[in-house]
Amino acid sequence: MSQENGKETFIQVRNLKKHFPIMRGVFRRQVGAVKAVDGVSFDIYKGETLGLVGESGCGKSTTGRSILQLLTPTEGEVLFDGRDLTKLGQSELRKSRRHMQMIFQDPYASLNPRMTVGNIIGEPLEIHNIGDAKSRKDRVKELLKIVGLNPYFINRYPHEFSGGQRQRIGVARALATNPDFIVADEPISALDVSIQAQVVNLLDDLKDDLGLTYLFIAHDLSMIRYISDRVAVMYLGKIVELSDKDTVFDHSLHPYTQALLSAIPIPDPEKEEKRQRLILEGGVPSPANPPSGCNFHPRCSYATDICSQTDPEFRNLGTDSRPHFVACHHAEQFK
Amino acid sequence: MTHLLEVRDLVTKFYTEQGVVNAVNGISYTLDEGESIAIVGESGSGKSVGVLSIMGLIPSPPGRVDSGEALFNGRNLIGLSHDELRHIRGREMAMVFQDPMTSLNPVLTVGYQLTEALKLHLGMDDNQAKKRAAEMLELVGIPNPVKRLDDYPHQFSGGQRQRVMIAMALSCNPSLLIADEPTTALDVTIQAQIVELVKQLQEKLGMAIIWITHDLALVAGMVDKVAVMYAGYIVEQAPVHDLYKRPLHPYTLGLLHSMPKLDAKEQTRLASIDGLPPDLRQNFNYCPFAPRCPYAIDKCKQENPALMAAGPNRVSACWRWEDLREETGFGVNA
Ligand SMILES: Nc1ncnc2c1ncn2[C@@H]1O[C@H](COP(=O)(O)OP(=O)(O)OP(=O)(O)O)[C@@H](O)[C@H]1O
Ligand SMILES: Nc1ncnc2c1ncn2[C@@H]1O[C@H](COP(=O)(O)OP(=O)(O)O)[C@@H](O)[C@H]1O
Ligand code: SF4
Ligand code: SF4
Ligand SMILES: [Mg+2]
Ligand SMILES: [Mg+2]
Numbered sequence: 068m069s070q071e072n073g074k075e076t077f078i079q080v081r082n083l084k085k086h087f088p089i090m091r092g093v094f095r096r097q098v099g100a101v102k103a104v105d106g107v108s109f110d111i112y113k114g115e116t117l118g119l120v121g122e123s124g125c126g127k128s129t130t131g132r133s134i135l136q137l138l139t140p141t142e143g144e145v146l147f148d149g150r151d152l153t154k155l156g157q158s159e160l161r162k163s164r165r166h167m168q169m170i171f172q173d174p175y176a177s178l179n180p181r182m183t184v185g186n187i188i189g190e191p192l193e194i195h196n197i198g199d200a201k202s203r204k205d206r207v208k209e210l211l212k213i214v215g216l217n218p219y220f221i222n223r224y225p226h227e228f229s230g231g232q233r234q235r236i237g238v239a240r241a242l243a244t245n246p247d248f249i250v251a252d253e254p255i256s257a258l259d260v261s262i263q264a265q266v267v268n269l270l271d272d273l274k275d276d277l278g279l280t281y282l283f284i285a286h287d288l289s290m291i292r293y294i295s296d297r298v299a300v301m302y303l304g305k306i307v308e309l310s311d312k313d314t315v316f317d318h319s320l321h322p323y324t325q326a327l328l329s330a331i332p333i334p335d336p337e338k339e340e341k342r343q344r345l346i347l348e349g350g351v352p353s354p355a356n357p358p359s360g361c362n363f364h365p366r367c368s369y370a371t372d373i374c375s376q377t378d379p380e381f382r383n384l385g386t387d388s389r390p391h392f393v394a395c396h397h398a399e400q401f402k
Numbered sequence: 403m404t405h406l407l408e409v410r411d412l413v414t415k416f417y418t419e420q421g422v423v424n425a426v427n428g429i430s431y432t433l434d435e436g437e438s439i440a441i442v443g444e445s446g447s448g449k450s451v452g453v454l455s456i457m458g459l460i461p462s463p464p465g466r467v468d469s470g471e472a473l474f475n476g477r478n479l480i481g482l483s484h485d486e487l488r489h490i491r492g493r494e495m496a497m498v499f500q501d502p503m504t505s506l507n508p509v510l511t512v513g514y515q516l517t518e519a520l521k522l523h524l525g526m527d528d529n530q531a532k533k534r535a536a537e538m539l540e541l542v543g544i545p546n547p548v549k550r551l552d553d554y555p556h557q558f559s560g561g562q563r564q565r566v567m568i569a570m571a572l573s574c575n576p577s578l579l580i581a582d583e584p585t586t587a588l589d590v591t592i593q594a595q596i597v598e599l600v601k602q603l604q605e606k607l608g609m610a611i612i613w614i615t616h617d618l619a620l621v622a623g624m625v626d627k628v629a630v631m632y633a634g635y636i637v638e639q640a641p642v643h644d645l646y647k648r649p650l651h652p653y654t655l656g657l658l659h660s661m662p663k664l665d666a667k668e669q670t671r672l673a674s675i676d677g678l679p680p681d682l683r684q685n686f687n688y689c690p691f692a693p694r695c696p697y698a699i700d701k702c703k704q705e706n707p708a709l710m711a712a713g714p715n716r717v718s719a720c721w722r723w724e725d726l727r728e729e730t731g732f733g734v735n736a
Binding site: 261326331334340 | 561594597618619621622642656661662672673675676
């Protein structure tokens with residue numbers, strides 16, 4: 068899985084797990100664990116946008132944060148430029164952080180209301196001791212311009228801005244240290260429809276101009292198809308399907324992906340009327356107590372005996388040059 | 403012909419310390435029995451205030467319905483007393499909100515909340531009400547309905563709570579269901595379940611529906627007609643097929659173009675709508691969309707267009723709707 072199509076592997080995630088302990092009683096004994104991320108492995112190529120989709124609570128944000136070491140993984144490796152981030156000491160980790168940043172979902176909650184826009188955007192520069200006061204200020208102004216805001220806003224506070232503008236501030240802050248890799252966790256979900264396209268176009272342009280690599284988390288599948296090069300589909304702590312976006316959207320081999328695709332509303336009454344929908348029953352089970360075998364089996368209309376007994380392997384059913392990873396016992400039948 | 407609901411020139415304002423917010427600026431639409439309309443627009447465009455006004459649920463102060471009528475079965479709801487409205491609400495018209503927890507009482511069982519309404523509105527006794535409540539839960543697809551009547555709202559998942567809300571709304575067989583973004587907080591998969599459920603229930607029970615949403619895609623397959631709101635105005639209204647095939651207002655067109663096409667292989671750059679929605683503390687003596695409109699001409703900055711007939715059963719509040727119609731290749735799906 069290291070060198071495909073001459074694409075350069077940038078980040079390798081290997082068997083990554085993040086379990087949150089469940090504590091009970093006066094002695095805070097651990098009585099179980101929320102298996103938010105339960106053994107995921109994938110590569111991120113240099114310069115690509117890898118989309119990560121799945122229902123709420125299936126572990127997308129936890130995956131993103133664990134890769135950036137904002138959460139300490141329970142198990143597994145994250146190789147970034149050949150170094151395992153999970154093994155780095157504090158100071159080394161801090162140094163590598165300037166190369167990896169995060170953009171958050173909620174442009175209201177993620178900006179400190181008592182800091183000026185200039186201080187918010189410049190903070191990462193201070194943390195990493197980059198430049199002096201003057202050069203930082205220049206850099207902040209430059210960043211404001213890059214994200215399409217007037218440098219004149221530098222002394223204003225977040226509440227003076229709209230949601231879309233705040234998200235631009237969040238993007239400027241993430242770009243401050245000149246990172247190579249950005250985890251964008253639902254960066255447009257909280258924005259109005261007419262503003263979403265503005266922010267998506269901005270992120271797309273920045274990627275080209277600055278040579279960025281994105282892990283783009285979203286639940287809007289049309290947007291994921293639009294922005295991503297490859298797409299990973301997550302269910303209950305695991306990645307169930309991963310391939311280039313057209314393969315995932317047009318030739319999915321996993322029943323969960325197929326159900327997700329079938330749930331997307333299409334803005335065309337004629338198509339909607341003709342459409343045969345595959346409606347998924349029930350909701351996502353608790354990751355504290357995931358179903359046995361293939362954890363999708365209680366909701367899967369193709370499930371057979373083996374599905375409740377054996378966890379399906381995440382295997383490549385595509386070619387070496389166009390891999391298509393799927394975790395389903397019966398994936399062949401969807402070809 | 404009398405309509406089930408006829409809203410005429412509804413004007414609702416909020417008199418706040420920061421100024422007068424013109425939340426709804428004279429909206430009009432009709433709805434016949436069993437018909438469904440979607441009210442679409444971005445946040446703050448006046449969708450919720452518009453329907454809360456007809457249900458008598460505008461917080462007052464600071465809010466006030468300043469003028470207009472809402473004829474429900476021929477009777478004007480605006481100005482009715484709280485008691486009269488309470489009787490109509492829940493019985494003849496019912497509402498489902500975005501966040502079910504705001505309308506479900508967390509300390510009462512779901513069964514209690516369901517049966518209360520049945521006893522109040524339909525005069526059922528305990529046993530009848532319980533039986534009906536269980537039937538309603540079954541109807542909306544909650545497994546083990548009899549047992550679940552004893553559960554509290556937090557023991558249901560988000561999607562199930564929304565189902566419970568729908569069960570509650572429909573329990574007295576209303577002729578009008580108002581759904582205010584009932585799926586916005588839910589996953590696409592659960593959203594699809596709820597949409598499918600409401601479609602089936604409408605076929606079975608025949609109620610009229612007002613479905614409020616910010617998502618034009620969501621309602622394409624489920625309503626008869628669509629009203630698009632911007633800055634407190636309905637700026638376009640049309641039968642569902644016509645609206646998506648040939649939008650006759652630049653805002654509708656912009657919304658449709660800013661959504662990525664799921665089935666398009668080669669993605670072209672998203673056409674975003676520049677700028678921001680306007681502050682509603684002003685009187686629009688110009689087209690409220692003009693500052694963001696790529697089609698704006700001088701006239702747009704001098705005079706606010708009223709809705710104009712723009713074809714069979716459709717209206718547009720745009721000076722240039724005819725130009726839009728003429729422009730070739732304009733239709734989104736054409
Ligand atoms: N700090 C924590 N302690 C305990 N459980 C947690 C914690 N953070 C997340 N979880 C649980 O881990 C699971 C995955 O959460 P995560 O936030 O990664 O989901 P997500 O896929 O990002 O969902 P969403 O689409 O709602 O953002 C959920 O069941 C969540 O409740
Ligand atoms: N209680 C209130 N006090 C003051 N302004 C309000 C109140 N409720 C709504 N508004 C204002 O009315 C306008 C329309 O709001 P609303 O109908 O809730 O929008 P939508 O449902 O389309 O998102 C907005 O500008 C909003 O800020
Ligand atoms: S392994 Fe079985 S249960 Fe899991 S997705 Fe495949 S068919 Fe369904
Ligand atoms: S009236 Fe003018 S500004 Fe308003 S939508 Fe039409 S063209 Fe645009
Ligand atoms: Mg998340
Ligand atoms: Mg609303």
